[in-house]
Amino acid sequence: MKFKVLIVEDSKVSREHIAATVEAVDGVEAVTTASGFEALKLLPRQRFDLIITDINMPDINGLELINFVKKNPNYRDVPLIIVTTEGREQDRSRGMALGAAGYLVKPFQPEDLEALLRRFLKPL
Amino acid sequence: MTPGGKALAEFVAEATEILDALGRDLLALDEARGQEADPEHINGIFRAAHSLKGLSGLFGQERISQLAHAAEDLLDRLRLGRLTLDDGVLDTLVDALDTFQALLGEASRTEEGPELTQRTRDMEDRMARLGSPPPAVEEDPLERLELDATVRAVFTEYEEHRLRENVRRGVALWRVRAAFDLTDFDQGLADLNARLKPVGEVISTLPSSRPGGANGIAFDLIFGAKVAAPSLEAALRGTPAELAPLAVRPPQEGAPGPAFDVPRPPPEDVDAELLPPDTDEEAPDEDAEPPGGSTSLATVPVPPIGSPPRMRAVTPPPTVVGLQAAASAPLPAGRPKTEETSLRSLTQTVRVDIGRLDGLINMVGELLLIKANLQRLAETSRQDGTVALSKLFGQELSRETRQLERKLEALQEGLLEARMVPVGQVFDKLARLVRKIAREAGKEIDFVSSGGEVELDKLIVEELSDPLMHLIRNAIDHGAEGPESRLAAGKPRRAVVRLRAEQKGNHVVISVSDDGSGIDEVRVREVALSRGLVTPSQVSEMTRRELLNLIFLPGFSTRASVSALSGRGVGLDVVKNNLGNLSGIIDVWSERGKGTAFHLTLPVTLAIVRALVVGVSGRTYAVPLNSVLEILSVQPRDIRTVERREVLDLRGQTLPFLRLGRLFHLPEHEVNRHFVIVVGLAQQRLGIAVDELFGQQDIVTKPLGGRLSRVKGISGATDLGNRRTVLVLDVAELLEEGIAQERRRA
Numbered sequence: 044m045k046f047k048v049l050i051v052e053d054s055k056v057s058r059e060h061i062a063a064t065v066e067a068v069d070g071v072e073a074v075t076t077a078s079g080f081e082a083l084k085l086l087p088r089q090r091f092d093l094i095i096t097d098i099n100m101p102d103i104n105g106l107e108l109i110n111f112v113k114k115n116p117n118y119r120d121v122p123l124i125i126v127t128t129e130g131r132e133q134d135r136s137r138g139m140a141l142g143a144a145g146y147l148v149k150p151f152q153p154e155d156l157e158a159l160l161r162r163f164l165k166p167l
Numbered sequence: 168m169t170p171g172g173k174a175l176a177e178f179v180a181e182a183t184e185i186l187d188a189l190g191r192d193l194l195a196l197d198e199a200r201g202q203e204a205d206p207e208h209i210n211g212i213f214r215a216a217h218s219l220k221g222l223s224g225l226f227g228q229e230r231i232s233q234l235a236h237a238a239e240d241l242l243d244r245l246r247l248g249r250l251t252l253d254d255g256v257l258d259t260l261v262d263a264l265d266t267f268q269a270l271l272g273e274a275s276r277t278e279e280g281p282e283l284t285q286r287t288r289d290m291e292d293r294m295a296r297l298g299s300p301p302p303a304v305e306e307d308p309l310e311r312l313e314l315d316a317t318v319r320a321v322f323t324e325y326e327e328h329r330l331r332e333n334v335r336r337g338v339a340l341w342r343v344r345a346a347f348d349l350t351d352f353d354q355g356l357a358d359l360n361a362r363l364k365p366v367g368e369v370i371s372t373l374p375s376s377r378p379g380g381a382n383g384i385a386f387d388l389i390f391g392a393k394v395a396a397p398s399l400e401a402a403l404r405g406t407p408a409e410l411a412p413l414a415v416r417p418p419q420e421g422a423p424g425p426a427f428d429v430p431r432p433p434p435e436d437v438d439a440e441l442l443p444p445d446t447d448e449e450a451p452d453e454d455a456e457p458p459g460g461s462t463s464l465a466t467v468p469v470p471p472i473g474s475p476p477r478m479r480a481v482t483p484p485p486t487v488v489g490l491q492a493a494a495s496a497p498l499p500a501g502r503p504k505t506e507e508t509s510l511r512s513l514t515q516t517v518r519v520d521i522g523r524l525d526g527l528i529n530m531v532g533e534l535l536l537i538k539a540n541l542q543r544l545a546e547t548s549r550q551d552g553t554v555a556l557s558k559l560f561g562q563e564l565s566r567e568t569r570q571l572e573r574k575l576e577a578l579q580e581g582l583l584e585a586r587m588v589p590v591g592q593v594f595d596k597l598a599r600l601v602r603k604i605a606r607e608a609g610k611e612i613d614f615v616s617s618g619g620e621v622e623l624d625k626l627i628v629e630e631l632s633d634p635l636m637h638l639i640r641n642a643i644d645h646g647a648e649g650p651e652s653r654l655a656a657g658k659p660r661r662a663v664v665r666l667r668a669e670q671k672g673n674h675v676v677i678s679v680s681d682d683g684s685g686i687d688e689v690r691v692r693e694v695a696l697s698r699g700l701v702t703p704s705q706v707s708e709m710t711r712r713e714l715l716n717l718i719f720l721p722g723f724s725t726r727a728s729v730s731a732l733s734g735r736g737v738g739l740d741v742v743k744n745n746l747g748n749l750s751g752i753i754d755v756w757s758e759r760g761k762g763t764a765f766h767l768t769l770p771v772t773l774a775i776v777r778a779l780v781v782g783v784s785g786r787t788y789a790v791p792l793n794s795v796l797e798i799l800s801v802q803p804r805d806i807r808t809v810e811r812r813e814v815l816d817l818r819g820q821t822l823p824f825l826r827l828g829r830l831f832h833l834p835e836h837e838v839n840r841h842f843v844i845v846v847g848l849a850q851q852r853l854g855i856a857v858d859e860l861f862g863q864q865d866i867v868t869k870p871l872g873g874r875l876s877r878v879k880g881i882s883g884a885t886d887l888g889n890r891r892t893v894l895v896l897d898v899a900e901l902l903e904e905g906i907a908q909e910r911r912r913a
Contacts, residue, residue, distance in 0.1 A: 054218050054222060056222050056226075057221050060225050080353040083384060084352075099214060099323065102372065103373070103374060104323050106323060107321045108374075110373075110374075128217060128221055131324070133323075133324045134323050137321070141320060149221045
């Protein structure tokens with residue numbers, strides 16, 4: 044069975060870049076969405092093994108998504124990775140404080156993301 | 168396309184979208200100069216810069232990424248209140264947008280010019296240098312807000328800043344809680360947001376960790392209200408929202424008040440309700456203290472509101488005042504003149520309404536049905552073998568063919584529609600430019616545009632942006648007078664430049680007009696004579712309109728002649744050529760002291776046109792029907808010669824007459840009657856004599872390559888089916904030719 048990764052990112056190009064990187068890893072499937080709202084809708088319907096989320100998004104921010112996931116007994120075990128651009132240390136540290144498992148700083152190298160995937164999706 | 172090329176195109180397309188969005192927010196800020204900026208616009212620009220940085224980083228576009236980084240830093244400081252949005256900052260942002268566009272232009276051509284690299288670095292420095300001293304230290308207003316620390320923990324830095332600002336200003340804060348069904352909560356929230364926005368600011372939307380039932384989800388919205396509790400309750404009536412005030416304790420004894428008072432324009436109709444709820448009668452149902460009640464709002468100055476919806480250029484900096492009238496005015500030091508970077512967009516993409524595409528898909532479905540019917544008919548006829556086909560069969564076949572024809576027509580129409588975009592896309596970009604040019608030229612301009620919803624082929628809209636930019640620049644630089652000259656002439660201080668689009672049948676007329684000093688036709692005549700563009704005998708017969716049209720002649724306009732003329736003319740011949748390429752024409756109207764107007768007449772689409780197929784001396788040509796006004800049958804004796812040129816009398820008007828055969832040097836033979844196709848664009852008319860009329864047909868004009876592309880009077884070639892390729896007449900050029908002949912023979 045494949046691991047399923049949810050990608051929440053409002054920038055199309057960035058989203059597709061992350062999805063392509065994720066899917067390049069054998070045994071991993073990517074589900075993408077452009078907003079936090081969509082993510083909230085998807086969560087009860089599918090089971091995800093990992094969530095990758097942007098922080099600055101138009102509807103709810105990524106921190107709120109992390110908080111929602113971590114407070115909900117159904118999803119709280121799903122690891123979350125934050126994707127931010129540099130210079131947003133406060134947002135990043137808040138995300139980690141809320142329970143995110145790791146972060147990536149854009150622009151990132153595919154290997155960085157792959158390393159995170161291998162860390163959180165076991166056995167991969 | 169190579170993978171790299173495809174990736175680049177994708178990058179350019181997305182970056183263009185981001186810059187468009189950025190431009191819109193920037194324009195909104197620019198329009199509201201002098202008032203307090205709407206945080207939403209600043210945040211919008213910030214988000215755009217942020218996305219652009221990420222995007223260009225992904226694609227290895229270093230220069231764009233670095234500049235976006237610098238812009239993001241600047242905007243972040245603005246957004247978080249560490250920098251005040253003054254004219255300097257706004258000008259920097261406008262210039263930065265230009266630089267981004269130039270960079271994207273080079274990126275799309277995979278170029279990297281050193282000049283632009285330098286300009287980018289300068290821009291980065293300029294942004295980094297901007298700054299105002301941070302406001303005086305005060306107690307963090309957020310400390311006064313009774314908000315659960317766990318709630319605060321999920322705020323981004325920006326949301327926290329907005330919350331702080333609201334507390335500092337004593338705005339009443341509420342927690343709006345609403346539970347929705349999981350399937351459509353986004354609609355519910357959108358509705359809630361739409362109701363809340365007019366009465367305040369939604370600072371954050373938090374999905375509640377307490378599930379709202381089995382299939383539900385609850386949200387907490389942190390909201391800063393501009394209105395009193397009853398109005399807020401009224402706004403939320405009928406929604407599942409529950410209100411709870413967030414308590415704020417008063418500032419500490421002796422603590423300084425707000426470090427600086429930033430006026431916030433209240434909505435016009437809620438002045439009376441601006442005060443916080445202060446008495447029981449107005450308090451919400453909840454038993455808590457009215458929020459923010461202890462912080463007075465009475466000191467918040469109310470700035471004048473109700474600014475006119477039109478644009479106002481900002482009063483120029485003092486260094487520029489006094490230079491207004493001179494077209495050749497040197498630009499103030501330190502402010503480089505706007506480079507005339509093209510406004511043309513860099514992508515070939517058209518966004519199509521999904522409804523239109525669905526319509527097209529449906530049509531394809533119907534076509535498939537017809538194909539099935541035809542197939543069945545073909546099958547029947549094959550099985551019947553040598554048996555004569557029945558009449559019924561023929562009827563059925565022709566019915567299907569008619570159906571096919573109708574559907575194909577609809578499909579064609581639908582596809583053409585999909586190419587249509589509103590001209591407003593270009594108007595918006597031009598609006599930005601106007602403010603900038605006006606500032607540089609030291610003019611005070613009101614820019615009014617209308618008809619932005621008129622649709623034109625995407626290709627035409629794109630090609631229009633540069634000619635329109637030239638015309639508008641001319642109107643501001645040379646048409647509009649400076650404020651002092653206007654006052655002296657008894658005109659209002661501010662000049663008006665108008666841009667208007669209007670659909671007229673198969674054509675769209677776009678006009679650029681100003682209420683400036685107008686064109687001096689006497690000077691036009693002198694310049695044209697001195698440059699040897701016309702002879703004295705020619706000008707002596709010219710009407711005023713013909714004199715004005717001399718400004719479009721190549722070689723007429725140079726900067727020097729133009730500035731001496733209080734006139735116009737940065738490459739008007741170029742503008743005219745550009746329009747000619749679009750099968751459009753340009754016309755000028757001007758009145759001394761009253762102003763000047765340029766009218767651009769353009770076909771709605773270039774892709775597929777209906778054409779009249781005609782014959783001359785055994786050759787076949789196609790004439791686009793959109794410029795054909797009527798067709799006459801004319802006896803040779805109806806043709807008169809006036810001053811050595813041939814004319815026709817058409818209902819009392821003299822019509823210039825052109826023998827197509829003679830123009831193309833074809834052998835002429837005696838005929839006892841001519842067909843005359845009367846063509847016209849805007850005000851110009853011409854009768855074109857042909858020998859035969861064959862009928863109408865839809866054609867797709869293909870450009871002629873190489874040397875053939877410069878043949879006068881021919882715009883391209885088309886395939887008429889049956890492998891017959893014919894030449895398509897260029898009506899705009901023929902009109903030109905007809906008029907030029909008049910001139911030569913005069």
